[in-house]
Every structure is written in structure tokens, then in C-alpha cells.
Amino acid sequence: MEAEIEFHDFERQTEDVARQMLAAVEAGVPAGGGALVGTRPPEKDPHRAGTWLFFVIVLATAIALGAHNHNLKSRLHGLQVKTEAWETISEKRKSLDAKYAGMRGEKTRCEEACELLAVRTPLPPGLQALLDSLDESMPEFTRVTTIQQMAGGGFEVRGHTAVQHRLKELLDSLAAGMQASGQTVVLRSQKQIEGTMEYEFVFAIGSTEDAP
Numbered sequence: 001m002e003a004e005i006e007f008h009d010f011e012r013q014t015e016d017v018a019r020q021m022l023a024a025v026e027a028g029v030p031a032g033g034g035a036l037v038g039t040r041p042p043e044k045d046p047h048r049a050g051t052w053l054f055f056v057i058v059l060a061t062a063i064a065l066g067a068h069n070h071n072l073k074s075r076l077h078g079l080q081v082k083t084e085a086w087e088t089i090s091e092k093r094k095s096l097d098a099k100y101a102g103m104r105g106e107k108t109r110c111e112e113a114c115e116l117l118a119v120r121t122p123l124p125p126g127l128q129a130l131l132d133s134l135d136e137s138m139p140e141f142t143r144v145t146t147i148q149q150m151a152g153g154g155f156e157v158r159g160h161t162a163v164q165h166r167l168k169e170l171l172d173s174l175a176a177g178m179q180a181s182g183q184t185v186v187l188r189s190q191k192q193i194e195g196t197m198e199y200e201f202v203f204a205i206g207s208t209e210d211a212p
Contacts (some may be wrong), residue, residue, distance in 0.1 A: 126181045130157070130205055133177030139166040154183065156205020157190055160198045164190070167201055178205060 118128040127147075134144060140160040150156055160177075161167060167190060186201040 015133070023125065060131065103124055124155075126178070126183055126205070129176075129178060129181045129183075130155055133174050137170055137173030139163060142166065142170065150206065152202075154204065155171060156188075158201040159201055159203075160193065161201060163200050164199045167199075171203070174203065174205075 054202050127149075130147070138144070139161070141163050142159060144157060144159040146156075146158045148156045148158075161170075167187065171185060171187050178185055183205055186204045188204045190201040192199050
């Protein structure tokens with residue numbers, strides 16, 4: 001009796017398992033979490049290809065925009081370099097223009113001076129020789145203050161010196177220089193300037209009759 005009951009229980013349990021498996025097959029879900037042979041595979045996403053195409057388009061667009069941005073940056077850098085070079089050239093050109101303007105002004109002044117020299121009154125006879133002699137024989141700490149043409153001919157030379165003993169040397173040098181022009185040099189006077197260590201001297205350039 002007990003064996004019959006156990007058989008009926010086993011038969012009922014077997015029928016329950018079969019029904020569960022059949023229900024699982026019909027539903028397409030593996031029974032007990034396992035995979036069943038002959039189950040229907042899941043359906044594919046109809047939008048999957050479109051999604052991948054969208055991603056490809058977005059990636060290509062991003063790459064194109066990046067390349068375009070890099071190209072724009074390169075062009076901008078090139079323009080900046082050209083702008084800086086142009087500014088440098090402009091500054092140099094302004095400097096050269098100012099320099100040339102100064103040179104043109106100097107040229108104009110030289111031309112005007114040449115025109116004045118061309119129409120100037122000739123120097124009195126003997127003055128150029130006197131100037132050359134003074135330029136060659138002037139001692140240190142000595143200067144000429146005035147050169148004046150005298151009414152009877154010849155010149156009067158006034159000056160200051162801080163080395164009185166050098167006046168004789170200056171006199172001899174001037175006499176040697178003026179000898180070629182037929183003139184003599186005489187020390188007319190010398191005196192100390194009050195309140196200073198300098199002496200004032202006066203030379204007479206001309207004939208010996210003009211000397212005191």
C-alpha cells in the first residue's frame with residue numbers, strides 16, 4: 001500500500017516537472033535558470049544599425065571639427081607672426097624716414113651755406129694766412145677774443161692767456177707764418193686782468209710803422 005502511494009507521488013511530481021518544462025518552452029524562458037535546447041533567440045534591436053551609424057557620424061564630425069580648429073589656429077598664428085613682422089618693418093621705416101628727413105634738412109643747410117659762400121665778400125688780404133697761423137701756433141690755455149681790421153691796413157688781434165711766458169712763442173710762430181704774406185707781427189700790449197690769473201694781449205699785424 002505504501003509502495004503504491006509513493007509511486008503515485010512520484011508520478012504526480014514527474015507530471016508537475018513536465019508541465020513546468022512545457023510552460024517554459026512555450027514562454028521561451030529556460031526553466032530553473034538554465035538554457036533549454038530549442039528555445040527561441042531574443043529578437044534583434046531594429047534600431048541598432050541606425051545607432052551605430054549615428055555614432056560613426058558624430059565621431060567623423062568631431063574629427064573634422066578638430067582638424068578644422070587646428071587649421072584655424074595655425075592660420076591665426078601665421079597671421080600674428082606676419083602682423084608682428086609688419087609692425088617691426090613699419091617702426092623701422094618710420095625711423096628711417098625721420099633719419100632721411102634730418103639728412104635732407106642737413107643737405108638743404110649745406111646747399112644754403114654753399115650759396116652764401118659763393119656770393120660772400122672776399123676775405124681781406126692776409127686774413128686767411130692769419131687764421132691759419134693762429135690755428136697752428138695757438139698754445140694751451142690761450143684764446144683769441146677778437147680780430148679787427150685796422151683802418152690803415154693790417155689786423156689787431158686781442159686775446160687772453162693763462163701762460164704769459166708762452167706769448168713770446170706765439171709771437172714768433174705768428175711772425176713766421178705771416179712772413180710769407182709780407183706782414184710783421186708786433187706785441188702791442190699785455191696786462192693782467194684784474195681779479196684773475198689771466199693776461200690780456202694785443203698783437204698788431206701789419207707794417208712796422210703801425211707798432212707803438
